Amino acid sequence: MLKKINRISSRKExxxxxxxxxxxxGFLFGSxxxxxxxxxxxxxxxxxxxxxxxxxxxxxxxxxxxxxxKNKINEFNPGMRIIFLAKKSLLEAKQDELExxxxxxxxxxxxxxxxxxxxxxxxxxx
Numbered sequence: 001m002l003k004k005i006n007r008i009s010s011r012k013e014x015x016x017x018x019x020x021x022x023x024x025x026g027f028l029f030g031s032x033x034x035x036x037x038x039x040x041x042x043x044x045x046x047x048x049x050x051x052x053x054x055x056x057x058x059x060x061x062x063x064x065x066x067x068x069x070k071n072k073i074n075e076f077n078p079g080m081r082i083i084f085l086a087k088k089s090l091l092e093a094k095q096d097e098l099e100x101x102x103x104x105x106x107x108x109x110x111x112x113x114x115x116x117x118x119x120x121x122x123x124x125x126x
Contacts, residue, residue: 001066
């Protein structure tokens, strides 16, 4: 389990992230991310009964994600609020697959520095 300071617990915080956050999709889960002015990183979980009707399975998913997050919590930017939206594929996912997916999420929130533009790319700005 994550420490209490690293969990989104209030309905108000959940709704703020859901309404203002940016949605990122992945193979194992989607995530809603929002940057706030505070220093701590907080996580929340939405694991629907569509994933599994058994609470045991839903709790196992949450524990799997929490275990990976404990080791990688320092890699997230300060002030991040992230809600994980579990997908059914997460039930059978192995630990290393989950770690790779969370690494992708970390790299999306920390994009690599911009490359200098070459003369070929000047006409293709989106």
